[in-house]
Amino acid sequence: MGKPILEVRNLKTKYVTRFHEDVYAVDGVSFTIEEGKSLGIAGESGCGKSTLALSMMGYYFPPLHYISGEIIIDGKNISGMDPDTVRKTILGTEIAYIPQAAMNALNPTQKIIKFVIDVIRAHDPKADKKEIRARAEARFAELGLPRDVLDKHAVELSGGMKQRTVIAVSTILSPKVLIADEPSSALDVTSQKMVIKMMRELMEKGYIKSMLFITHELPLLYNVTDDIMVMYAGQIVEKGTAHEMVFDPVHPYSHGLMGSILVPEEGTRGTKLTAIPGTPPNLKKPPHGCRFAERCKYAKPECRYSNIPERPFEDGRMYRCLMGVDELKEEYSHE
Amino acid sequence: MSEIKTQNAKDFTDAPLCLSGRGVTKAFGIGEKRKLAVDHVDFDFHEGEFVSIVGESGSGKTTLSKMLLGLLNVTEGQILFRGKPRDISSGRKKREYWKGIQAIFQDPFSSYNVFHKIDSVLLDCINMRGGKHLPKEKKIEMMTEACSFVNLKFAELTNKYPFELSGGQMQRLMIARIFLLRPNILLADEPTSMIDACSRATILDMLLKLRDETGMTVIFITHDIGLAYYISDSVYIMEHGKFVEAGAPDKVMLTPEAPYTKRLISDVPKIHEPWDLSTVDLLQQEA
Numbered sequence: 378m379g380k381p382i383l384e385v386r387n388l389k390t391k392y393v394t395r396f397h398e399d400v401y402a403v404d405g406v407s408f409t410i411e412e413g414k415s416l417g418i419a420g421e422s423g424c425g426k427s428t429l430a431l432s433m434m435g436y437y438f439p440p441l442h443y444i445s446g447e448i449i450i451d452g453k454n455i456s457g458m459d460p461d462t463v464r465k466t467i468l469g470t471e472i473a474y475i476p477q478a479a480m481n482a483l484n485p486t487q488k489i490i491k492f493v494i495d496v497i498r499a500h501d502p503k504a505d506k507k508e509i510r511a512r513a514e515a516r517f518a519e520l521g522l523p524r525d526v527l528d529k530h531a532v533e534l535s536g537g538m539k540q541r542t543v544i545a546v547s548t549i550l551s552p553k554v555l556i557a558d559e560p561s562s563a564l565d566v567t568s569q570k571m572v573i574k575m576m577r578e579l580m581e582k583g584y585i586k587s588m589l590f591i592t593h594e595l596p597l598l599y600n601v602t603d604d605i606m607v608m609y610a611g612q613i614v615e616k617g618t619a620h621e622m623v624f625d626p627v628h629p630y631s632h633g634l635m636g637s638i639l640v641p642e643e644g645t646r647g648t649k650l651t652a653i654p655g656t657p658p659n660l661k662k663p664p665h666g667c668r669f670a671e672r673c674k675y676a677k678p679e680c681r682y683s684n685i686p687e688r689p690f691e692d693g694r695m696y697r698c699l700m701g702v703d704e705l706k707e708e709y710s711h712e
Numbered sequence: 713m714s715e716i717k718t719q720n721a722k723d724f725t726d727a728p729l730c731l732s733g734r735g736v737t738k739a740f741g742i743g744e745k746r747k748l749a750v751d752h753v754d755f756d757f758h759e760g761e762f763v764s765i766v767g768e769s770g771s772g773k774t775t776l777s778k779m780l781l782g783l784l785n786v787t788e789g790q791i792l793f794r795g796k797p798r799d800i801s802s803g804r805k806k807r808e809y810w811k812g813i814q815a816i817f818q819d820p821f822s823s824y825n826v827f828h829k830i831d832s833v834l835l836d837c838i839n840m841r842g843g844k845h846l847p848k849e850k851k852i853e854m855m856t857e858a859c860s861f862v863n864l865k866f867a868e869l870t871n872k873y874p875f876e877l878s879g880g881q882m883q884r885l886m887i888a889r890i891f892l893l894r895p896n897i898l899l900a901d902e903p904t905s906m907i908d909a910c911s912r913a914t915i916l917d918m919l920l921k922l923r924d925e926t927g928m929t930v931i932f933i934t935h936d937i938g939l940a941y942y943i944s945d946s947v948y949i950m951e952h953g954k955f956v957e958a959g960a961p962d963k964v965m966l967t968p969e970a971p972y973t974k975r976l977i978s979d980v981p982k983i984h985e986p987w988d989l990s991t992v993d994l995l996q997q998e999a
Contacts, residue, residue, distance in 0.1 A: 422907075566935070570991075642983075645942060646962070650942070653910055656878070
């Protein structure tokens, strides 16, 4: 077992709406990422994937509020820290975040080198411009970005190039954890492959120690990350290695999710896609008992009121359901 | 290659033609800056066929779809609607043409008029089909049927505005509209790219059901080759405004000939075969 880089213990956060209603977007999430490992988070829109990413960074600006739980990055507990302190001391050096529309984050009136200077000077106000340029050029060359990108404006770059530039700039201080929130969902397949390859290189060359990858594209997650975690209505419903999760899901929700995978491979044409009926519960009043019970084919009456425990396996796999593994497998084999 | 499965792909070559094009071209700009967005393409879409047009961004898919809809003028070439050259020279003729062809767009959030309630969106469809003088009960019955076709409850939707729905629900409502309008052709321009993988399966199932029940031609425009492979009866691959490959999905996907198709297929992440990252050259200058 490697050294844990990011540990999240029973994290709970909420949004407070204009009408002072609480929305429990992340509700009791715990997981660990070890050094050199990557973790993927899957789930449908609105299940709390992005909120979890923001909460982990300590990015608590209204309407997002911290309730309880611990976030430990490489032995340093950042939970409950003032967001401004987090921005100055944690972001960039400990943790880097790439949002979905990262390419729109580049100010069109500035050259790329300016963003690099900004990032480095935010942590070291006296850094020398020439040194920064040398450092940026070296890093860009290592990551396969042309050197002249530094002197270009954002509008001169293509979408894929912009996304890769943003990744290179935000990891220039070699953060320990990189959180990528759907970094490739707005791109073509070819640019997507380039972005993924670059993130792989960041890991291999040791510029980042671990990675958290958020997306709803399961085939992509399968190819990029070591472990996959499935989220539903603010909770983790299943966690396992990428191979286990895609070919042998246990929880009914992940089973349904894996049934909607579409890949251009022989034999996929005949298979029927399974869609999960219904919509996720309203997180203002999360249901008692299992949150998935409303949409679950195998739900029993007791699912709706009992407390659903997390069931860990010996090898670090986990799922959250009342039914046993054999019982669920039996149900799936009838389909 | 082992035995190729042709499971649910039907052959439509003998079916009557619904929409076809000969040398269809669209040029933007003049003089030196003149660029052909769509470059002399020929196509034949048959009645009841599920056609996919696949290409990356900038390949001219959307320009072609706008020309098919009559929203953009054709620079050169001819589009034939049910065997006859189509005439969209006046507003009246265009409206007549749109009774035969309807569309679902990528962004469901900008497809609706925010000032119109859902009832009136659906009511407009009935009126457009000549049901203006039907009794109110009959209209409500039709709207309820259309909503239940897409697994929505009409009673819950009345008096609501489109923006109160989620993206997936809006896209389903769009399909309910098409169900009421019963056009000959449905043009779906990336209808699933803005919704997540789970609701995507629902939308695809509904499109297939719609085709099977009403027998309309569906032209599905997408950048996702896996999706096109799964759903269509024939596939057209588009690169820089030209069709580089066309044919039955099994032929195009499993034994691709054009280098562009090969690259597209190899770049999609897969689960049964390894995904080869070494084929990408990071320093390669993107267009």
